Amino acid sequence: MNGAAAIDAPLLLGMMRLHEEPELHAPARLADWLEARLDEGLDWFDHADIYGEGQGETLFGAALRARPALASRVRVVTKTGIVTAARDRSRTLGRSSAGIKHYDSSRAHVTAAIEAALKRLGVERLDHFLIHRPDPLMDAEATGRALDDAIAAGKVGAAGVSNFLPEQWRRLQGAMQHRLASHQLQLSLAHTRPLFDGSFDALVGDGLASLAWSPLSGGRVMTGPARPALLTLAEAHGVSPAGLALAWLRALPGRPLPVIGSLKAERIRALHADADLALPRPDWFALLEAARGQEVA
Numbered sequence: 138m139n140g141a142a143a144i145d146a147p148l149l150l151g152m153m154r155l156h157e158e159p160e161l162h163a164p165a166r167l168a169d170w171l172e173a174r175l176d177e178g179l180d181w182f183d184h185a186d187i188y189g190e191g192q193g194e195t196l197f198g199a200a201l202r203a204r205p206a207l208a209s210r211v212r213v214v215t216k217t218g219i220v221t222a223a224r225d226r227s228r229t230l231g232r233s234s235a236g237i238k239h240y241d242s243s244r245a246h247v248t249a250a251i252e253a254a255l256k257r258l259g260v261e262r263l264d265h266f267l268i269h270r271p272d273p274l275m276d277a278e279a280t281g282r283a284l285d286d287a288i289a290a291g292k293v294g295a296a297g298v299s300n301f302l303p304e305q306w307r308r309l310q311g312a313m314q315h316r317l318a319s320h321q322l323q324l325s326l327a328h329t330r331p332l333f334d335g336s337f338d339a340l341v342g343d344g345l346a347s348l349a350w351s352p353l354s355g356g357r358v359m360t361g362p363a364r365p366a367l368l369t370l371a372e373a374h375g376v377s378p379a380g381l382a383l384a385w386l387r388a389l390p391g392r393p394l395p396v397i398g399s400l401k402a403e404r405i406r407a408l409h410a411d412a413d414l415a416l417p418r419p420d421w422f423a424l425l426e427a428a429r430g431q432e433v434a
Contacts, residue, residue: 144346147412149181149396156189164203185216198259217250218269242272247283267297271305281312303339319346326428327354341390352395358382366427380411388416
């Protein structure tokens with residue numbers, strides 16, 4: 138992977154709500170927060186160019202510029218490919234009276250997005266750069282060339298995808314010289330479908346690191362049918378119910394990396410402490426049974 142950093146961490150800290158947290162907007166304050174997370178052993182941060190229409194990356198970069206010593210310690214994942222209505226340039230070119238949300242995996246868009254992310258984040262390299270959504274209009278050769286060129290230039294450590302199905306990422310992989318390294322997918326106790334439709338097995342088989350977005354399903358894991366089992370087993374293991382739900386994910390092959398959205402220090406510390414619990418196999422299946430409402434066949 139051309140010297141790419143392997144994603145070896147219990148948690149990936151999601152920056153999707155950073156632009157909504159005014160108390161972290163001052164560069165020095167965010168730098169303090171980042172340094173505390175790094176000192177706790179959490180050095181991977183998940184971004185995308187649509188988070189706050191680039192505000193998340195911009196705030197993160199301002200904090201690194203305020204404390205330059207942190208830049209070499211952080212590991213960054215970011216994504217492109219979703220163009221929101223507000224960022225649709227066709228409005229300014231007279232082709233539409235209103236912006237249209239769409240996908241863009243073109244070589245020009247991907248190349249420009251990489252340059253823009255580097256500038257906003259204030260880092261020398263994007264450790265992992267992902268195509269955010271599968272684009273029905275994707276020219277795999279052109280998209281793959283943009284990713285290969287960025288890796289060869291040292292601007293990107295490794296490329297990956299998000300929300301792709303196996304044949305979608307394999308089409309892109311077939312057009313690339315470098316190996317795709319990671320796949321960000323929705324996976325949780327409340328969303329177990331990838332474990333049974335072959336897509337999770339495919340990413341493990343293809344050697345992609347799995348990054349699980351919405352690992353608590355926006356809180357639905359804690360309020361859904363698995364709640365009684367989570368409470369009982371969490372007490373038995375001496376962990377938080379949310380931490381147990383992340384440990385359930387981490388027990389899967391390849392140890393999926395949960396992308397957590399909380400920016401609260403105490404919440405992050407609690408989840409960090411619990412996520413690497415070695416969950417006994419019967420307890421893992423007890424949680425699966427409770428979440429799905431049925432025994433395994």
